[in-house]
Amino acid sequence: MAVSVAAHSAPKNREMFAIKKSYSIENGYPSRRRSLVDDARFESSVVKQTKKVVLEEARLKANDGSECRDIPNGENDENEEEEQEVDEQEYYVEVDDNVYVKPYDGGNDHQREDNEKKDEDEEKKEEESEKEKEEEKVEVEEEKKSDDSELTEEEMILQNAAAVSEEAANAVIKAALVVRLRDGMGSLGRILKAIETYKGVVIHLESRQSHEKDIQFDVLIKTEIARSSLLQLCRSLRQSMAFGGITVLSENSVNIKAPWFPKHASELDNCNHLMTKYEPDLDMNHPGFADQEYRARRKMIAEVAFAYKHGDSIPIIDYTVVENQTWQSVFNVVKDLVPKHACKEYRIIFDKLEKEGIFTEHRIPQLQEMNDFLHKSTGFTLRPAAGLLTSRDFLYSLAFRVFQSTQYVRHGNSPMHTPEPDYIHEMLGHMPLLGDPSFAQFSQEIGLASLGASDEEIEKLSTVYWFTVEFGLCKENNEVKAYGAGLLSAYGELLHAVSDTPEHRPFEPEKTAVQPYQDQEYQPIYYVAESFEDAKEKFRRWVSNMSRPFEVRYNPHTERVEILDSVEKLESLVSQLNTEVLHLTNAIDKLKKPLC
Structure with a gap:
């Protein structure tokens, strides 16, 4: 299940930030004449806007979920509020629809003055108490906001993926974390303990001296862990001052933040879904704008291209x-x-x-x-x-x-x-x-x-x-x-x-x-x-x-792009190059020999 989820994650993330605006001046395209450069600028602008909206929605969603978890006894609070409302209604007398006044006490005036003073003191204490609660609430909200603002784009995408279903949240994925240690290797044990707590399994670990100021080591940890647990792990580690930063690098060896790109020529079938609309339909200055026959011809030829798949004639x-x-x-x-x-x-x-x-x-x-x-x-x-x-x-x-x-x-x-x-x-x-x-x-x-x-x-x-x-x-x-x-x-x-x-x-x-x-x-x-x-x-x-x-x-033999990101792949490439060099050397030696 983890593999199938990962296989679709990169294209899905790309689609999340896909351009859904047509290339027209009304949508902010910089000129009437299409060009590769203006396309790239337009795409960058639209993608930035889309990312901002998507990530903001994810952050708001995260905040809402946090608030629900932070109030486990919400039902009791509501009951207390209802009881308080009943007490207040019993203390006041209804004189008109939904209008209550405090009844006059015909007893001793001194007693009434004492009661009034006591009431004022209580009201003052209540106001101070309410003020303190409000300040605490603001602090908590600020703390939540601060915690949420530290969530990276990768974690927001993970959070969106986990929110799809309970199965997606509990799906075990392969992920790589980079943790920056302020206090040396002594805090590494806390990281491993935290991973164990969240039922993760460490499959690779390596460290190197950091080049950043006030950071002693950078530790790369590859782990298998549930998607929701990975998010909790990151938040937990961020609360410790011993760590200078936590970065999620990848999910199932697919970089989450980097744009998806095709690995095989057949995947170019996925690289034509962002086509522009037909220009004659958009631009009044287009030579074919008023020619209905030409526009229909363009549309017909375009449909032929849309239907084409890798391997077709x-x-x-x-x-x-x-x-x-x-x-x-x-x-x-x-x-x-x-x-x-x-x-x-x-x-x-x-x-x-x-x-x-x-x-x-x-x-x-x-x-x-x-x-x-x-x-x-x-x-x-x-x-x-x-x-x-x-x-x-x-x-x-x-x-x-x-x-x-x-x-x-x-x-x-x-x-x-x-x-x-x-x-x-x-x-x-x-x-x-x-x-x-x-x-x-x-x-x-x-x-x-x-x-x-x-x-x-x-x-x-x-x-x-x-x-x-x-x-x-x-x-x-x-x-x-x-x-x-x-x-x-x-x-x-x-x-x-x-x-x-x-x-x-x-x-x-x-x-x-x-x-x-x-x-x-x-x-x-x-x-x-x-x-x-x-x-x-x-x-x-x-x-x-x-x-x-x-x-x-x-x-070219497999029509596949190979990512050279491991020693094994580099060794394979070196072996191929050695073979090519051998052929080259033999050819040179044969050219040097005199013809008989």
């Missing part, structure tokens, strides 16, 4: 005469500009695509035939997408050498401009370079870096992608050439980018990642790479400083 789209004419107009313009302004790698693959009959001016190539070409060239594969994916989902796909491509075509009235990437942009802009081994590797490096990245890092990766894969320039024989898909499928900005008008800066990922970009007009700044190899090397150095606490690699 890519659906064939029967493109219309108008769509093929639109392709022809753009194809001929791009073909004329390629020899002079496109980089060498793009030109080589473009020629191959023409020779194989995939690129021809008379018809739009099918996604399946382009998929077959790329797969045998660089191992990249394609899958249909209904529209622009979120930046995180799109980058995830690149990690598996999968490019999610739209299949709809821009409106015929605007063949040289589209407010969002379309199939012509994908075919003429992205596909040729995905057939180049070096560029394909660079694209995958960006995707691998996105796995487990924070929202802020996704923004930076999206910005790097924007200024390289979409609008990148490179040097070639002392000339500036284009390799960005956004340039090679839009002749106006291509001519602007390679001219002397904009500023050309050397590609440095740490600077590129924080560079504001222009959305409504041509870019005033472009980044120029010395070569794809140089860009990859700089990118790798930059990525190594990201906050992700683990490294990943892609295994």
